[in-house]
Amino acid sequence: MNTRHAFAAATAVALGLTLAACAGSDDDTASSASDVSVSHIHGLGLDPSDQRLYIATHEGIYTPDSQGKPKLVGDRNDDFMGFRVAGDKTFYASGHPTSREDGPGNKGLIRSTDAGQTWKSLSLSGKSDFHALDYVHRTVYGYDATNGLLRTSKDGATWKNGAELQALDIAVSPQDPDLVLATTAEGVARSTDGGKTFTEGKRPVLAYLSWQAKGALYGIDPSGGLYRSTDGGTTWKKLATAPGGKPQALTAVGAEHILAATQTGVYESKDGGKTFDERLSVESSGGH
Structure with a gap:
Protein backbone atom coordinates (compact mmCIF):
# COMPACT_ATOMS: atom_id res chain seq x y z
CA MET A 1 0.00 0.00 0.00
CA ASN A 2 1.57 3.31 -1.06
CA THR A 3 1.40 6.60 0.83
CA ARG A 4 -1.67 7.95 -0.95
CA HIS A 5 -3.55 4.69 -0.48
CA ALA A 6 -2.55 4.76 3.17
CA PHE A 7 -4.13 8.24 3.43
CA ALA A 8 -7.42 6.80 2.17
CA ALA A 9 -7.13 4.00 4.71
CA ALA A 10 -6.47 6.55 7.44
CA THR A 11 -9.58 8.47 6.41
CA ALA A 12 -11.64 5.31 6.65
CA VAL A 13 -10.26 4.55 10.08
CA ALA A 14 -10.93 8.12 11.20
CA LEU A 15 -14.52 7.65 10.12
CA GLY A 16 -14.74 4.47 12.17
CA LEU A 17 -14.79 2.19 9.15
CA THR A 18 -12.50 -0.52 7.79
CA LEU A 19 -10.75 -0.19 4.45
CA ALA A 20 -11.01 -3.65 2.90
CA ALA A 21 -8.00 -5.37 1.40
CA CYS A 22 -5.60 -3.45 -0.82
CA ALA A 23 -4.52 -6.56 -2.70
CA GLY A 24 -6.27 -9.29 -4.62
CA SER A 25 -8.62 -11.72 -2.93
CA ASP A 26 -7.28 -15.14 -2.06
CA ASP A 27 -10.74 -16.67 -2.21
CA ASP A 28 -11.75 -18.02 -5.60
CA THR A 29 -14.38 -20.26 -4.10
CA ALA A 30 -17.96 -21.21 -4.69
CA SER A 31 -20.46 -19.36 -6.82
CA SER A 32 -23.55 -21.34 -5.82
CA ALA A 33 -25.99 -19.35 -3.72
CA SER A 34 -26.51 -22.15 -1.20
CA ASP A 35 -23.11 -21.84 0.46
CA VAL A 36 -22.14 -18.24 -0.24
CA SER A 37 -22.14 -15.47 2.34
CA VAL A 38 -21.47 -11.86 1.45
CA SER A 39 -19.30 -9.42 3.40
CA HIS A 40 -17.07 -6.41 2.68
CA ILE A 41 -19.61 -4.69 0.43
CA HIS A 42 -18.17 -1.82 -1.60
CA GLY A 43 -21.08 -0.79 -3.82
CA LEU A 44 -24.75 -1.23 -4.62
CA GLY A 45 -26.98 -0.58 -7.60
CA LEU A 46 -30.17 -1.46 -9.43
CA ASP A 47 -30.00 -2.19 -13.15
CA PRO A 48 -32.55 0.17 -14.75
CA SER A 49 -33.46 -2.46 -17.36
CA ASP A 50 -34.93 -4.94 -14.87
CA GLN A 51 -34.49 -3.40 -11.39
CA ARG A 52 -32.22 -6.27 -10.36
CA LEU A 53 -30.01 -5.59 -7.36
CA TYR A 54 -26.24 -5.88 -7.82
CA ILE A 55 -23.77 -5.91 -4.93
CA ALA A 56 -20.04 -5.27 -5.41
CA THR A 57 -17.94 -7.06 -2.78
CA HIS A 58 -14.43 -8.11 -1.85
CA GLU A 59 -15.12 -11.47 -3.54
CA GLY A 60 -17.03 -10.51 -6.70
CA ILE A 61 -20.35 -9.11 -7.89
CA TYR A 62 -23.46 -10.76 -6.46
CA THR A 63 -27.18 -10.60 -7.05
CA PRO A 64 -30.01 -12.23 -5.05
CA ASP A 65 -31.35 -15.49 -6.47
CA SER A 66 -35.02 -16.52 -6.43
CA GLN A 67 -34.73 -17.35 -2.71
CA GLY A 68 -33.04 -14.03 -1.96
CA LYS A 69 -29.63 -15.61 -1.41
CA PRO A 70 -26.44 -14.22 -2.98
CA LYS A 71 -25.46 -15.60 -6.37
CA LEU A 72 -22.15 -14.78 -8.06
CA VAL A 73 -22.50 -12.85 -11.31
CA GLY A 74 -20.14 -14.14 -13.99
CA ASP A 75 -17.09 -16.12 -12.91
CA ARG A 76 -14.91 -13.46 -11.28
CA ASN A 77 -14.13 -13.35 -7.56
CA ASP A 78 -12.14 -10.13 -7.91
CA ASP A 79 -12.14 -7.46 -5.21
CA PHE A 80 -14.51 -4.85 -6.67
CA MET A 81 -13.91 -1.50 -4.98
CA GLY A 82 -15.51 1.51 -6.68
CA PHE A 83 -18.77 0.45 -8.37
CA ARG A 84 -21.42 2.36 -10.28
CA VAL A 85 -24.44 1.30 -12.34
CA ALA A 86 -24.32 3.75 -15.25
CA GLY A 87 -27.26 2.52 -17.36
CA ASP A 88 -29.03 -0.55 -18.68
CA LYS A 89 -26.65 -3.47 -18.01
CA THR A 90 -23.75 -1.00 -17.96
CA PHE A 91 -21.51 -0.89 -14.89
CA TYR A 92 -18.23 0.86 -14.08
CA ALA A 93 -15.89 -0.51 -11.43
CA SER A 94 -12.35 -0.67 -10.11
CA GLY A 95 -10.45 -2.88 -7.70
CA HIS A 96 -7.99 -5.75 -7.60
CA PRO A 97 -7.67 -9.19 -9.22
CA THR A 98 -7.65 -12.43 -7.29
CA SER A 99 -4.23 -13.69 -6.21
CA ARG A 100 -4.34 -16.37 -8.92
CA GLU A 101 -4.66 -13.88 -11.78
CA ASP A 102 -1.60 -12.62 -13.62
CA GLY A 103 -1.30 -8.90 -14.19
CA PRO A 104 -1.20 -5.66 -12.21
CA GLY A 105 -2.62 -5.38 -8.72
CA ASN A 106 -4.85 -2.40 -9.56
CA LYS A 107 -7.47 -2.73 -12.27
CA GLY A 108 -7.86 0.99 -13.00
CA LEU A 109 -11.25 1.65 -14.61
CA ILE A 110 -13.16 -1.32 -15.98
CA ARG A 111 -16.60 -1.50 -17.61
CA SER A 112 -19.24 -4.16 -18.16
CA THR A 113 -22.00 -3.85 -20.76
CA ASP A 114 -23.65 -7.19 -19.92
CA ALA A 115 -24.63 -6.60 -16.29
CA GLY A 116 -21.36 -7.81 -14.78
CA GLN A 117 -20.95 -11.06 -16.71
CA LEU A 124 -5.16 3.17 -15.74
CA SER A 125 -4.58 -0.56 -15.30
CA GLY A 126 -1.81 -1.02 -12.75
CA LYS A 127 -1.86 2.68 -11.89
CA SER A 128 -5.09 3.48 -10.08
CA ASP A 129 -7.59 2.01 -7.65
CA PHE A 130 -10.84 3.97 -7.60
CA HIS A 131 -12.53 3.56 -4.22
CA ALA A 132 -15.48 5.74 -5.27
CA LEU A 133 -17.05 6.23 -8.69
CA ASP A 134 -19.91 8.32 -10.00
CA TYR A 135 -21.27 8.52 -13.54
CA VAL A 136 -23.31 11.60 -14.35
CA HIS A 137 -23.39 14.23 -17.12
CA ARG A 138 -21.85 11.55 -19.38
CA THR A 139 -18.71 11.81 -17.27
CA VAL A 140 -16.94 9.38 -14.97
CA TYR A 141 -15.93 10.98 -11.67
CA GLY A 142 -13.57 8.88 -9.57
CA TYR A 143 -11.69 9.11 -6.32
CA ASP A 144 -8.34 7.50 -7.07
CA ALA A 145 -7.21 6.19 -3.67
CA THR A 146 -3.83 5.08 -4.99
CA ASN A 147 -2.86 8.64 -5.85
CA GLY A 148 -5.20 10.61 -3.57
CA LEU A 149 -6.83 12.42 -6.49
CA LEU A 150 -10.25 13.34 -7.79
CA ARG A 151 -10.22 12.43 -11.49
CA THR A 152 -12.74 12.95 -14.30
CA SER A 153 -13.08 11.37 -17.74
CA LYS A 154 -15.55 11.77 -20.59
CA ASP A 155 -14.63 8.53 -22.31
CA GLY A 156 -13.18 6.41 -19.52
CA ALA A 157 -9.82 6.39 -21.29
CA THR A 158 -8.31 9.86 -20.89
CA TRP A 159 -8.44 11.64 -17.55
CA LYS A 160 -8.21 15.09 -16.04
CA ASN A 161 -6.62 15.30 -12.62
CA GLY A 162 -8.40 17.35 -9.99
CA ALA A 163 -7.66 18.11 -6.36
CA GLU A 164 -5.57 16.03 -4.02
CA LEU A 165 -7.57 15.05 -0.94
CA GLN A 166 -8.13 12.28 1.58
CA ALA A 167 -11.67 11.05 0.97
CA LEU A 168 -13.81 7.95 1.30
CA ASP A 169 -16.71 8.70 -1.05
CA ILE A 170 -17.89 11.24 -3.61
CA ALA A 171 -21.19 12.42 -5.08
CA VAL A 172 -21.90 14.74 -8.00
CA SER A 173 -24.93 17.00 -8.38
CA PRO A 174 -27.37 15.63 -10.96
CA GLN A 175 -28.01 19.24 -12.07
CA ASP A 176 -24.56 20.83 -11.91
CA PRO A 177 -21.49 18.98 -13.25
CA ASP A 178 -19.20 21.34 -11.31
CA LEU A 179 -20.67 20.58 -7.88
CA VAL A 180 -18.83 17.62 -6.34
CA LEU A 181 -18.96 16.55 -2.70
CA ALA A 182 -16.53 14.28 -0.86
CA THR A 183 -16.63 12.66 2.57
CA THR A 184 -13.56 13.31 4.69
CA ALA A 185 -12.60 12.78 8.32
CA ARG A 190 -17.29 20.78 -1.42
CA SER A 191 -16.07 21.59 -4.92
CA THR A 192 -17.76 24.07 -7.25
CA ASP A 193 -15.28 23.68 -10.11
CA GLY A 194 -15.73 20.05 -11.07
CA GLY A 195 -13.28 18.71 -8.51
CA LYS A 196 -10.31 20.97 -9.24
CA THR A 197 -10.44 22.36 -5.69
CA PHE A 198 -12.34 21.47 -2.51
CA THR A 199 -13.24 23.37 0.63
CA GLU A 200 -12.32 21.93 4.00
CA GLY A 201 -14.78 19.33 5.24
CA LYS A 202 -17.74 20.61 7.26
CA ARG A 203 -19.98 18.68 9.60
CA PRO A 204 -21.81 16.40 9.70
CA VAL A 205 -19.12 13.76 9.35
CA LEU A 206 -20.56 11.28 6.86
CA ALA A 207 -19.12 8.07 5.47
CA TYR A 208 -20.99 7.70 2.16
CA LEU A 209 -23.02 9.95 -0.11
CA SER A 210 -25.44 9.41 -2.98
CA TRP A 211 -27.21 11.99 -5.14
CA GLN A 212 -29.62 10.80 -7.79
CA ALA A 213 -32.39 13.40 -7.87
CA LYS A 214 -32.79 17.13 -7.33
CA GLY A 215 -33.34 17.96 -3.68
CA ALA A 216 -32.52 14.41 -2.61
CA LEU A 217 -28.89 14.21 -1.57
CA TYR A 218 -28.42 11.41 0.95
CA GLY A 219 -25.59 10.67 3.35
CA ILE A 220 -24.94 8.06 6.01
CA ASP A 221 -22.69 8.56 9.03
CA PRO A 222 -20.26 6.02 10.51
CA SER A 223 -22.90 4.69 12.94
CA GLY A 224 -25.60 4.27 10.28
CA GLY A 225 -27.43 7.56 10.76
CA LEU A 226 -29.18 8.51 7.52
CA TYR A 227 -29.23 12.18 6.48
CA ARG A 228 -30.81 14.14 3.65
CA SER A 229 -30.00 17.53 2.19
CA THR A 230 -32.38 19.46 -0.04
CA ASP A 231 -29.95 22.32 -0.72
CA GLY A 232 -26.94 20.57 -2.19
CA GLY A 233 -25.21 19.74 1.06
CA THR A 234 -25.35 23.17 2.71
CA THR A 235 -27.63 21.89 5.45
CA TRP A 236 -28.53 18.37 6.53
CA LYS A 237 -31.42 16.74 8.37
CA LYS A 238 -31.10 13.39 10.10
CA LEU A 239 -33.94 11.13 9.00
CA ALA A 240 -33.40 7.81 10.74
CA THR A 241 -30.83 5.13 11.52
CA ALA A 242 -30.40 2.37 8.97
CA PRO A 243 -30.64 -1.16 10.38
CA GLY A 244 -27.50 -3.13 11.06
CA GLY A 245 -24.83 -0.82 12.43
CA LYS A 246 -21.83 0.55 10.56
CA PRO A 247 -22.46 1.30 6.87
CA GLN A 248 -20.65 -0.28 3.96
CA ALA A 249 -22.33 1.42 1.00
CA LEU A 250 -25.16 3.81 0.12
CA THR A 251 -26.98 4.29 -3.19
CA ALA A 252 -29.92 6.58 -3.91
CA VAL A 253 -31.98 5.13 -6.74
CA GLY A 254 -34.46 8.00 -6.77
CA ALA A 255 -35.79 10.85 -4.66
CA GLU A 256 -37.31 8.48 -2.07
CA HIS A 257 -35.69 5.18 -3.05
CA ILE A 258 -32.50 4.24 -1.16
CA LEU A 259 -30.25 1.20 -0.83
CA ALA A 260 -27.97 0.87 2.20
CA ALA A 261 -25.53 -1.88 3.09
CA THR A 262 -24.59 -2.22 6.75
CA GLN A 263 -22.94 -4.88 8.90
CA THR A 264 -25.96 -7.19 8.84
CA GLY A 265 -27.62 -6.72 5.48
CA VAL A 266 -28.55 -4.81 2.36
CA TYR A 267 -31.63 -2.75 3.11
CA GLU A 268 -34.04 -0.90 0.83
CA SER A 269 -36.25 2.08 1.59
CA LYS A 270 -38.86 3.40 -0.83
CA ASP A 271 -40.15 6.14 1.47
CA GLY A 272 -37.08 8.29 1.96
CA GLY A 273 -35.69 6.34 4.91
CA LYS A 274 -38.85 6.11 7.03
CA THR A 275 -38.89 2.32 6.74
CA PHE A 276 -36.42 -0.30 5.49
CA ASP A 277 -36.85 -3.82 4.14
CA GLU A 278 -33.99 -6.32 4.09
CA ARG A 279 -32.98 -7.35 0.57
CA LEU A 280 -30.04 -9.58 1.52
CA SER A 281 -28.39 -10.66 4.76
CA VAL A 282 -24.62 -10.30 5.05
CA GLU A 283 -21.88 -11.40 7.40
CA SER A 284 -20.87 -8.78 9.93
CA SER A 285 -17.82 -6.89 8.68
CA GLY A 286 -16.39 -3.43 8.20
CA GLY A 287 -17.00 -1.02 5.36
CA HIS A 288 -14.68 0.20 2.60
Whole structure:
Protein backbone atom coordinates (compact mmCIF):
# COMPACT_ATOMS: atom_id res chain seq x y z
CA MET A 1 0.00 0.00 0.00
CA ASN A 2 1.57 3.31 -1.06
CA THR A 3 1.40 6.60 0.83
CA ARG A 4 -1.67 7.95 -0.95
CA HIS A 5 -3.55 4.69 -0.48
CA ALA A 6 -2.55 4.76 3.17
CA PHE A 7 -4.13 8.24 3.43
CA ALA A 8 -7.42 6.80 2.17
CA ALA A 9 -7.13 4.00 4.71
CA ALA A 10 -6.47 6.55 7.44
CA THR A 11 -9.58 8.47 6.41
CA ALA A 12 -11.64 5.31 6.65
CA VAL A 13 -10.26 4.55 10.08
CA ALA A 14 -10.93 8.12 11.20
CA LEU A 15 -14.52 7.65 10.12
CA GLY A 16 -14.74 4.47 12.17
CA LEU A 17 -14.79 2.19 9.15
CA THR A 18 -12.50 -0.52 7.79
CA LEU A 19 -10.75 -0.19 4.45
CA ALA A 20 -11.01 -3.65 2.90
CA ALA A 21 -8.00 -5.37 1.40
CA CYS A 22 -5.60 -3.45 -0.82
CA ALA A 23 -4.52 -6.56 -2.70
CA GLY A 24 -6.27 -9.29 -4.62
CA SER A 25 -8.62 -11.72 -2.93
CA ASP A 26 -7.28 -15.14 -2.06
CA ASP A 27 -10.74 -16.67 -2.21
CA ASP A 28 -11.75 -18.02 -5.60
CA THR A 29 -14.38 -20.26 -4.10
CA ALA A 30 -17.96 -21.21 -4.69
CA SER A 31 -20.46 -19.36 -6.82
CA SER A 32 -23.55 -21.34 -5.82
CA ALA A 33 -25.99 -19.35 -3.72
CA SER A 34 -26.51 -22.15 -1.20
CA ASP A 35 -23.11 -21.84 0.46
CA VAL A 36 -22.14 -18.24 -0.24
CA SER A 37 -22.14 -15.47 2.34
CA VAL A 38 -21.47 -11.86 1.45
CA SER A 39 -19.30 -9.42 3.40
CA HIS A 40 -17.07 -6.41 2.68
CA ILE A 41 -19.61 -4.69 0.43
CA HIS A 42 -18.17 -1.82 -1.60
CA GLY A 43 -21.08 -0.79 -3.82
CA LEU A 44 -24.75 -1.23 -4.62
CA GLY A 45 -26.98 -0.58 -7.60
CA LEU A 46 -30.17 -1.46 -9.43
CA ASP A 47 -30.00 -2.19 -13.15
CA PRO A 48 -32.55 0.17 -14.75
CA SER A 49 -33.46 -2.46 -17.36
CA ASP A 50 -34.93 -4.94 -14.87
CA GLN A 51 -34.49 -3.40 -11.39
CA ARG A 52 -32.22 -6.27 -10.36
CA LEU A 53 -30.01 -5.59 -7.36
CA TYR A 54 -26.24 -5.88 -7.82
CA ILE A 55 -23.77 -5.91 -4.93
CA ALA A 56 -20.04 -5.27 -5.41
CA THR A 57 -17.94 -7.06 -2.78
CA HIS A 58 -14.43 -8.11 -1.85
CA GLU A 59 -15.12 -11.47 -3.54
CA GLY A 60 -17.03 -10.51 -6.70
CA ILE A 61 -20.35 -9.11 -7.89
CA TYR A 62 -23.46 -10.76 -6.46
CA THR A 63 -27.18 -10.60 -7.05
CA PRO A 64 -30.01 -12.23 -5.05
CA ASP A 65 -31.35 -15.49 -6.47
CA SER A 66 -35.02 -16.52 -6.43
CA GLN A 67 -34.73 -17.35 -2.71
CA GLY A 68 -33.04 -14.03 -1.96
CA LYS A 69 -29.63 -15.61 -1.41
CA PRO A 70 -26.44 -14.22 -2.98
CA LYS A 71 -25.46 -15.60 -6.37
CA LEU A 72 -22.15 -14.78 -8.06
CA VAL A 73 -22.50 -12.85 -11.31
CA GLY A 74 -20.14 -14.14 -13.99
CA ASP A 75 -17.09 -16.12 -12.91
CA ARG A 76 -14.91 -13.46 -11.28
CA ASN A 77 -14.13 -13.35 -7.56
CA ASP A 78 -12.14 -10.13 -7.91
CA ASP A 79 -12.14 -7.46 -5.21
CA PHE A 80 -14.51 -4.85 -6.67
CA MET A 81 -13.91 -1.50 -4.98
CA GLY A 82 -15.51 1.51 -6.68
CA PHE A 83 -18.77 0.45 -8.37
CA ARG A 84 -21.42 2.36 -10.28
CA VAL A 85 -24.44 1.30 -12.34
CA ALA A 86 -24.32 3.75 -15.25
CA GLY A 87 -27.26 2.52 -17.36
CA ASP A 88 -29.03 -0.55 -18.68
CA LYS A 89 -26.65 -3.47 -18.01
CA THR A 90 -23.75 -1.00 -17.96
CA PHE A 91 -21.51 -0.89 -14.89
CA TYR A 92 -18.23 0.86 -14.08
CA ALA A 93 -15.89 -0.51 -11.43
CA SER A 94 -12.35 -0.67 -10.11
CA GLY A 95 -10.45 -2.88 -7.70
CA HIS A 96 -7.99 -5.75 -7.60
CA PRO A 97 -7.67 -9.19 -9.22
CA THR A 98 -7.65 -12.43 -7.29
CA SER A 99 -4.23 -13.69 -6.21
CA ARG A 100 -4.34 -16.37 -8.92
CA GLU A 101 -4.66 -13.88 -11.78
CA ASP A 102 -1.60 -12.62 -13.62
CA GLY A 103 -1.30 -8.90 -14.19
CA PRO A 104 -1.20 -5.66 -12.21
CA GLY A 105 -2.62 -5.38 -8.72
CA ASN A 106 -4.85 -2.40 -9.56
CA LYS A 107 -7.47 -2.73 -12.27
CA GLY A 108 -7.86 0.99 -13.00
CA LEU A 109 -11.25 1.65 -14.61
CA ILE A 110 -13.16 -1.32 -15.98
CA ARG A 111 -16.60 -1.50 -17.61
CA SER A 112 -19.24 -4.16 -18.16
CA THR A 113 -22.00 -3.85 -20.76
CA ASP A 114 -23.65 -7.19 -19.92
CA ALA A 115 -24.63 -6.60 -16.29
CA GLY A 116 -21.36 -7.81 -14.78
CA GLN A 117 -20.95 -11.06 -16.71
CA THR A 118 -17.77 -9.84 -18.41
CA TRP A 119 -15.50 -6.80 -17.95
CA LYS A 120 -13.25 -4.74 -20.22
CA SER A 121 -10.29 -2.66 -19.05
CA LEU A 122 -10.65 0.97 -20.13
CA SER A 123 -7.68 2.76 -18.58
CA LEU A 124 -5.16 3.17 -15.74
CA SER A 125 -4.58 -0.56 -15.30
CA GLY A 126 -1.81 -1.02 -12.75
CA LYS A 127 -1.86 2.68 -11.89
CA SER A 128 -5.09 3.48 -10.08
CA ASP A 129 -7.59 2.01 -7.65
CA PHE A 130 -10.84 3.97 -7.60
CA HIS A 131 -12.53 3.56 -4.22
CA ALA A 132 -15.48 5.74 -5.27
CA LEU A 133 -17.05 6.23 -8.69
CA ASP A 134 -19.91 8.32 -10.00
CA TYR A 135 -21.27 8.52 -13.54
CA VAL A 136 -23.31 11.60 -14.35
CA HIS A 137 -23.39 14.23 -17.12
CA ARG A 138 -21.85 11.55 -19.38
CA THR A 139 -18.71 11.81 -17.27
CA VAL A 140 -16.94 9.38 -14.97
CA TYR A 141 -15.93 10.98 -11.67
CA GLY A 142 -13.57 8.88 -9.57
CA TYR A 143 -11.69 9.11 -6.32
CA ASP A 144 -8.34 7.50 -7.07
CA ALA A 145 -7.21 6.19 -3.67
CA THR A 146 -3.83 5.08 -4.99
CA ASN A 147 -2.86 8.64 -5.85
CA GLY A 148 -5.20 10.61 -3.57
CA LEU A 149 -6.83 12.42 -6.49
CA LEU A 150 -10.25 13.34 -7.79
CA ARG A 151 -10.22 12.43 -11.49
CA THR A 152 -12.74 12.95 -14.30
CA SER A 153 -13.08 11.37 -17.74
CA LYS A 154 -15.55 11.77 -20.59
CA ASP A 155 -14.63 8.53 -22.31
CA GLY A 156 -13.18 6.41 -19.52
CA ALA A 157 -9.82 6.39 -21.29
CA THR A 158 -8.31 9.86 -20.89
CA TRP A 159 -8.44 11.64 -17.55
CA LYS A 160 -8.21 15.09 -16.04
CA ASN A 161 -6.62 15.30 -12.62
CA GLY A 162 -8.40 17.35 -9.99
CA ALA A 163 -7.66 18.11 -6.36
CA GLU A 164 -5.57 16.03 -4.02
CA LEU A 165 -7.57 15.05 -0.94
CA GLN A 166 -8.13 12.28 1.58
CA ALA A 167 -11.67 11.05 0.97
CA LEU A 168 -13.81 7.95 1.30
CA ASP A 169 -16.71 8.70 -1.05
CA ILE A 170 -17.89 11.24 -3.61
CA ALA A 171 -21.19 12.42 -5.08
CA VAL A 172 -21.90 14.74 -8.00
CA SER A 173 -24.93 17.00 -8.38
CA PRO A 174 -27.37 15.63 -10.96
CA GLN A 175 -28.01 19.24 -12.07
CA ASP A 176 -24.56 20.83 -11.91
CA PRO A 177 -21.49 18.98 -13.25
CA ASP A 178 -19.20 21.34 -11.31
CA LEU A 179 -20.67 20.58 -7.88
CA VAL A 180 -18.83 17.62 -6.34
CA LEU A 181 -18.96 16.55 -2.70
CA ALA A 182 -16.53 14.28 -0.86
CA THR A 183 -16.63 12.66 2.57
CA THR A 184 -13.56 13.31 4.69
CA ALA A 185 -12.60 12.78 8.32
CA GLU A 186 -13.51 16.44 9.02
CA GLY A 187 -16.87 16.38 7.26
CA VAL A 188 -18.27 16.94 3.78
CA ALA A 189 -15.86 18.78 1.47
CA ARG A 190 -17.29 20.78 -1.42
CA SER A 191 -16.07 21.59 -4.92
CA THR A 192 -17.76 24.07 -7.25
CA ASP A 193 -15.28 23.68 -10.11
CA GLY A 194 -15.73 20.05 -11.07
CA GLY A 195 -13.28 18.71 -8.51
CA LYS A 196 -10.31 20.97 -9.24
CA THR A 197 -10.44 22.36 -5.69
CA PHE A 198 -12.34 21.47 -2.51
CA THR A 199 -13.24 23.37 0.63
CA GLU A 200 -12.32 21.93 4.00
CA GLY A 201 -14.78 19.33 5.24
CA LYS A 202 -17.74 20.61 7.26
CA ARG A 203 -19.98 18.68 9.60
CA PRO A 204 -21.81 16.40 9.70
CA VAL A 205 -19.12 13.76 9.35
CA LEU A 206 -20.56 11.28 6.86
CA ALA A 207 -19.12 8.07 5.47
CA TYR A 208 -20.99 7.70 2.16
CA LEU A 209 -23.02 9.95 -0.11
CA SER A 210 -25.44 9.41 -2.98
CA TRP A 211 -27.21 11.99 -5.14
CA GLN A 212 -29.62 10.80 -7.79
CA ALA A 213 -32.39 13.40 -7.87
CA LYS A 214 -32.79 17.13 -7.33
CA GLY A 215 -33.34 17.96 -3.68
CA ALA A 216 -32.52 14.41 -2.61
CA LEU A 217 -28.89 14.21 -1.57
CA TYR A 218 -28.42 11.41 0.95
CA GLY A 219 -25.59 10.67 3.35
CA ILE A 220 -24.94 8.06 6.01
CA ASP A 221 -22.69 8.56 9.03
CA PRO A 222 -20.26 6.02 10.51
CA SER A 223 -22.90 4.69 12.94
CA GLY A 224 -25.60 4.27 10.28
CA GLY A 225 -27.43 7.56 10.76
CA LEU A 226 -29.18 8.51 7.52
CA TYR A 227 -29.23 12.18 6.48
CA ARG A 228 -30.81 14.14 3.65
CA SER A 229 -30.00 17.53 2.19
CA THR A 230 -32.38 19.46 -0.04
CA ASP A 231 -29.95 22.32 -0.72
CA GLY A 232 -26.94 20.57 -2.19
CA GLY A 233 -25.21 19.74 1.06
CA THR A 234 -25.35 23.17 2.71
CA THR A 235 -27.63 21.89 5.45
CA TRP A 236 -28.53 18.37 6.53
CA LYS A 237 -31.42 16.74 8.37
CA LYS A 238 -31.10 13.39 10.10
CA LEU A 239 -33.94 11.13 9.00
CA ALA A 240 -33.40 7.81 10.74
CA THR A 241 -30.83 5.13 11.52
CA ALA A 242 -30.40 2.37 8.97
CA PRO A 243 -30.64 -1.16 10.38
CA GLY A 244 -27.50 -3.13 11.06
CA GLY A 245 -24.83 -0.82 12.43
CA LYS A 246 -21.83 0.55 10.56
CA PRO A 247 -22.46 1.30 6.87
CA GLN A 248 -20.65 -0.28 3.96
CA ALA A 249 -22.33 1.42 1.00
CA LEU A 250 -25.16 3.81 0.12
CA THR A 251 -26.98 4.29 -3.19
CA ALA A 252 -29.92 6.58 -3.91
CA VAL A 253 -31.98 5.13 -6.74
CA GLY A 254 -34.46 8.00 -6.77
CA ALA A 255 -35.79 10.85 -4.66
CA GLU A 256 -37.31 8.48 -2.07
CA HIS A 257 -35.69 5.18 -3.05
CA ILE A 258 -32.50 4.24 -1.16
CA LEU A 259 -30.25 1.20 -0.83
CA ALA A 260 -27.97 0.87 2.20
CA ALA A 261 -25.53 -1.88 3.09
CA THR A 262 -24.59 -2.22 6.75
CA GLN A 263 -22.94 -4.88 8.90
CA THR A 264 -25.96 -7.19 8.84
CA GLY A 265 -27.62 -6.72 5.48
CA VAL A 266 -28.55 -4.81 2.36
CA TYR A 267 -31.63 -2.75 3.11
CA GLU A 268 -34.04 -0.90 0.83
CA SER A 269 -36.25 2.08 1.59
CA LYS A 270 -38.86 3.40 -0.83
CA ASP A 271 -40.15 6.14 1.47
CA GLY A 272 -37.08 8.29 1.96
CA GLY A 273 -35.69 6.34 4.91
CA LYS A 274 -38.85 6.11 7.03
CA THR A 275 -38.89 2.32 6.74
CA PHE A 276 -36.42 -0.30 5.49
CA ASP A 277 -36.85 -3.82 4.14
CA GLU A 278 -33.99 -6.32 4.09
CA ARG A 279 -32.98 -7.35 0.57
CA LEU A 280 -30.04 -9.58 1.52
CA SER A 281 -28.39 -10.66 4.76
CA VAL A 282 -24.62 -10.30 5.05
CA GLU A 283 -21.88 -11.40 7.40
CA SER A 284 -20.87 -8.78 9.93
CA SER A 285 -17.82 -6.89 8.68
CA GLY A 286 -16.39 -3.43 8.20
CA GLY A 287 -17.00 -1.02 5.36
CA HIS A 288 -14.68 0.20 2.60
